[in-house]
Amino acid sequence: MISQSKYQINPDIIWVNESKGRVAVINPHTKENIHLKGFEAAMWRSIWQGISPLIWARQIEDQSKNTEQILTKWLNAGLITVVES
Amino acid sequence: MANIIITTICNANCSFCFARENAQESQKFITFDDLNDRIDFIQSSGLSQIRLIGGEPTLHPKFQEIVSRIRSTGLDLILFSNGFIPQKNLGCLEEIPQEKFAVLVNVNAISKGENLEILRQEVLRSLNIKVTLGFTILNPFFDLSPYYQWINDYGLQRKVRLGLAQPIFGGGNQYLSPKNYRNAAQSILNNAQKSKNENIQLEFDCGFVRCMFTNEEWQQLDDWGVIAESHCGPNLDISLDGQILHCFSISQIATSLDKIDSTKAAITKLNDQRKLFREFGIYPHCSECPELNNSRCCGGCLSLTLRRFHNLNPEVLRKMRQ
Numbered sequence: 001m002i003s004q005s006k007y008q009i010n011p012d013i014i015w016v017n018e019s020k021g022r023v024a025v026i027n028p029h030t031k032e033n034i035h036l037k038g039f040e041a042a043m044w045r046s047i048w049q050g051i052s053p054l055i056w057a058r059q060i061e062d063q064s065k066n067t068e069q070i071l072t073k074w075l076n077a078g079l080i081t082v083v084e085s
Numbered sequence: 086m087a088n089i090i091i092t093t094i095c096n097a098n099c100s101f102c103f104a105r106e107n108a109q110e111s112q113k114f115i116t117f118d119d120l121n122d123r124i125d126f127i128q129s130s131g132l133s134q135i136r137l138i139g140g141e142p143t144l145h146p147k148f149q150e151i152v153s154r155i156r157s158t159g160l161d162l163i164l165f166s167n168g169f170i171p172q173k174n175l176g177c178l179e180e181i182p183q184e185k186f187a188v189l190v191n192v193n194a195i196s197k198g199e200n201l202e203i204l205r206q207e208v209l210r211s212l213n214i215k216v217t218l219g220f221t222i223l224n225p226f227f228d229l230s231p232y233y234q235w236i237n238d239y240g241l242q243r244k245v246r247l248g249l250a251q252p253i254f255g256g257g258n259q260y261l262s263p264k265n266y267r268n269a270a271q272s273i274l275n276n277a278q279k280s281k282n283e284n285i286q287l288e289f290d291c292g293f294v295r296c297m298f299t300n301e302e303w304q305q306l307d308d309w310g311v312i313a314e315s316h317c318g319p320n321l322d323i324s325l326d327g328q329i330l331h332c333f334s335i336s337q338i339a340t341s342l343d344k345i346d347s348t349k350a351a352i353t354k355l356n357d358q359r360k361l362f363r364e365f366g367i368y369p370h371c372s373e374c375p376e377l378n379n380s381r382c383c384g385g386c387l388s389l390t391l392r393r394f395h396n397l398n399p400e401v402l403r404k405m406r407q
Contacts, residue, residue: 014397019370026394028405031361048395 006083007047007071013079015044025079034079040070047080087132087321087329087348088165089123091115091151092140096201097167097194100259101223101250103333104140112325114145117154122342123323124158130348136163138322143170152177162186167194168205175211183215189246191219192232206239213240219290223250223261225268229276233283245280247273248290251386254335255399263294263367263389270297274305281309288312291320291332292386294367295376317383319355321348331355334388337402358406365390 009015015025023041025034036044046056074080092114093104115123127135135155142164145151155162162181168190170178178186190209196202209216218232218241229245236243249269252260261269273287280287293315298306306313320332323342329351331338340354365372366384376382384390391397 009396011396012401014394014401016365016394017369018365018372019368024365024372026361028361028401033361033364 007080008050008083009044009048010078010081017045027078034077043067043070086134086136087123087127087130087323087351088136088138089115089120089127089323090139090325091120091137091142091148092145093325094144095140095167096144096169096197097141098197099167099191099193099195099221101193101221102258103251103253103256104138105253105256105258114147115325117147117150119325119327120151120154122327124155126323126342126346127160127348128158129346132160132348134161134163136165138165141167141169143174148174149177152181156181156185164188165191167191167196168208169194169196169201170204170208172204172207175208178215179211181215186215187217187242188212188215189217189219191221192235193221193223209235209239209241214242217242217244217246219246219248221248221250222269222272223259225261225265225272227269227272227276230279233279233285236285237283243284244286244288246288246290249292249386251292251334252388252392253333254337254388254391254402260389263385266294266297270302274298274302277306277309277311280311286310286312289314291317292383292389294385295382296368296374315382317385317387319352319359321351321355329355331359331387334386335359335391335402337399338387338406340406359387361405362387362390362394365393367393369393 012028013025014028015023018024021037021041023036023044025036025044026032043056075082094113124135135158142148143166152162162185166188178188196205218236220229220232232245235241250260252258277287289312293313295315303313322330322333324330327342328339329342329345330336338355338358340351345351345354366374366377367386367389371377371384374382377384391402
């Protein structure tokens with residue numbers, strides 16, 4: 001499962017905490033601006049804080065969210081990278 | 086407008102100074118060739134003023150020649166000074182007619198010597214009506230009364246320009262935290278009421294935000310004659326090495342004088358560089374605030390906004406402009 005890996009935010013990616021728990025993520029290379037809210041924003045901050053994927057994956061399951069899909073989307077967009085163990 | 090940096094040296098030592106990173110450059114004084122290039126640029130841009138900044142611009146060893154050169158253009162000279170102007174350079178400024186010259190003196194400047202304080206009083210006395218006072222708000226609780234006294238005693242312009250102490254992006258100067266803006270606003274209101282009674286006009290510099298004041302307070306400021314607005318745009322500070330900086334606070338947003346033929350083109354280029362960040366502001370709630378969205382508020386100093394971003398550092402910002 002992809003959610004069992006450990007991730008980090010790509011060091012090139014800049015982002016900012018916004019009100020109501022939202023996060024705005026900017027890829028400086030493409031100048032693309034993505035707004036995350038709710039669960040996705042919490043998941044982004046979890047990766048930033050280095051919280052064990054197992055812990056938040058469990059919470060994700062409880063909320064019936066498709067973690068794998070989100071992680072794949074972010075990996076493909078170059079927003080996050082897998083941390084090699 | 087565009088501001089020409091003619092020296093990076095200074096005889097003051099201000100903790101809030103936003104030019105202090107610039108002071109670390111190896112070159113200390115503008116050459117005459119470079120000065121002429123800057124003047125050509127300003128003239129071809131159709132501007133009516135030549136604005137000199139530093140460091141302390143009057144410490145340039147050829148300051149009198151610089152003033153003569155500028156007077157020969159027929160353009161107005163605007164000087165940004167700490168007021169500690171060497172006696173030998175005062176005469177050439179006294180000679181300029183009032184309608185062709187103005188100096189903005191920052192009253193918070195802290196001199197490196199006691200004698201300089203005496204000198205500043207002499208400068209104010211000599212230049213009198215050509216002087217407008219500028220006050221930088223670092224401590225949110227402040228009283229402008231002593232400076233109103235200067236205005237009355239020396240016959241200065243009946244105006245005080247208020248600036249918020251802003252951070253240098255990636256630098257280490259002291260600045261006013263946005264958490265203290267509301268306190269600063271209360272002090273501004275207290276001082277504005279006194280200024281109305283003294284027939285002195287207050288004017289806001291860049292970086293003020295709408296939510297510092299309630300709508301009623303904005304109306305009150307207007308009623309008291311305060312020129313109060315929220316704006317943050319490229320200042321076009323031209324460094325000694327020929328870079329046109331967005332402003333001293335964000336020297337990473339810049340373009341080279343070689344690549345630009347007018348101030349209008351420079352503003353377009355710098356606005357393009359900062360466009361990515363313009364929808365954000367200094368507070369997390371700014372991006373959903375109607376005042377920012379309808380451009381009634383600038384969202385505060387861009388340097389403060391940039392500091393909110395994770396992973397963004399001066400080097401990343403510099404790369405983004407390439």
